[in-house]
Amino acid sequence: MLQIDNLTKQYGQRQVLQGLSLHIRPGEIYGLLGPNGAGKTTTINILCNLLRADSGTIRVSGHLVSEATKPLIGVAPQESLLYKSLTCEENLKFFAQIYGLSGKMRSQRVQHCLAAVGLADRAKSPAETLSGGMQRRLSMAIALVHQPKLVVLDEPTTGLDIEARYEIWDLIRQLQTQGITVLLTTHLLDEAERLCQRIGILKQGRLLAEGSLSELRQLIPAQEIVLVQTPEEELAIARAAQLGFTKRRYGRDLAFWLPQALELKEILAHFDGIPLDSIARQPVRLEHIYVEVTQNQGQGLAEVPQPNLLIQA
Numbered sequence: 068m069l070q071i072d073n074l075t076k077q078y079g080q081r082q083v084l085q086g087l088s089l090h091i092r093p094g095e096i097y098g099l100l101g102p103n104g105a106g107k108t109t110t111i112n113i114l115c116n117l118l119r120a121d122s123g124t125i126r127v128s129g130h131l132v133s134e135a136t137k138p139l140i141g142v143a144p145q146e147s148l149l150y151k152s153l154t155c156e157e158n159l160k161f162f163a164q165i166y167g168l169s170g171k172m173r174s175q176r177v178q179h180c181l182a183a184v185g186l187a188d189r190a191k192s193p194a195e196t197l198s199g200g201m202q203r204r205l206s207m208a209i210a211l212v213h214q215p216k217l218v219v220l221d222e223p224t225t226g227l228d229i230e231a232r233y234e235i236w237d238l239i240r241q242l243q244t245q246g247i248t249v250l251l252t253t254h255l256l257d258e259a260e261r262l263c264q265r266i267g268i269l270k271q272g273r274l275l276a277e278g279s280l281s282e283l284r285q286l287i288p289a290q291e292i293v294l295v296q297t298p299e300e301e302l303a304i305a306r307a308a309q310l311g312f313t314k315r316r317y318g319r320d321l322a323f324w325l326p327q328a329l330e331l332k333e334i335l336a337h338f339d340g341i342p343l344d345s346i347a348r349q350p351v352r353l354e355h356i357y358v359e360v361t362q363n364q365g366q367g368l369a370e371v372p373q374p375n376l377l378i379q380a
């Protein structure tokens with residue numbers, strides 16, 4: 068559906084994309100993750116033909132990106148495109164017109180999209196009177212109005228409360244049931260975990276890892292993670308080293324990777340004699356993989372001989 072190959076882009080002296088390649092399959096929700104400045108929005112802008120790459124190609128449904136591929140793509144960008152003083156209906160009509168819709172077809176698409184995002188009863192409300200979550204849903208309606216095959220959602224839930232997030236997540240899942248392919252960028256790792264069939268982790272314009280969540284989990288050679296709070300951290304670290312547990316810090320939290328799952332009483336026995344304020348077991352989550360890939364540059368990651376798991380530290 069979307070095929071990005073060896074994309075490069077430089078702003079002045081700054082190399083923002085360094086040979087980025089990724090392929091998104093038809094009908095999947097693909098999460099593109101990466102720290103601020105990794106190049107996600109730059110990639111989206113090239114995909115939408117708003118910016119030219121220095122080299123490399125992007126194909127949508129087999130067609131090289133150009134003015135002709137614009138109708139295949141719908142975008143809800145990070146920065147709102149909404150005209151705040153126009154009503155929801157007027158905003159949608161305006162964007163529908165840009166895509167060449169007119170007459171009865173345009174009215175039908177506007178009403179359909181308003182209903183699809185749960186804003187039919189707010190059709191006559193100016194966009195500025197909508198809550199943050201409703202404004203994001205209106206942006207999604209705009210992205211959908213011309214019936215694209217690929218929808219790009221750039222941080223669709225940033226800054227929203229949990230209820231508004233649930234609504235957007237439901238909408239994204241509905242897109243998938245309609246056969247629409249979704250490219251989602253987010254800094255919310257639980258959002259990516261919940262929604263995405265495959266995830267790519269980008270840093271400094273390169274894809275460092277890519278795969279389904281279960282494939283990415285194989286990168287961390289741990290069955291689970293134990294978080295330890297103790298006034299005697301050095302003792303705990305030394306004990307863990309004897310046991311062959313890999314030490315990590317997640318923020319300030321001290322954590323160890325357990326090579327095999329253990330009962331809590333077995334873990335406590337391993338730390339016998341060390342005063343513990345708390346101890347908690349956790350499954351390996353996207354957060355741990357993301358930190359490993361982006362901060363530790365692949366050190367400590369398992370070697371997984373699968374073609375779709377890249378590690379280019």
Ligand SMILES: Nc1ncnc2c1ncn2[C@@H]1O[C@H](COP(=O)(O)OP(=O)(O)OP(=O)(O)O)[C@@H](O)[C@H]1O
Nearest residue numbers: 078079081083101102103104105106107108109110
């Ligand atoms: N027009 C521009 N001129 C110069 N540098 C730019 C321009 N646009 C973006 N950059 C730089 O390119 C890099 C990549 O930016 P980009 O917005 O693509 O990252 P991002 O992954 O989307 O980040 P975020 O998660 O913060 O949205 C950043 O260092 C940014 O400062």
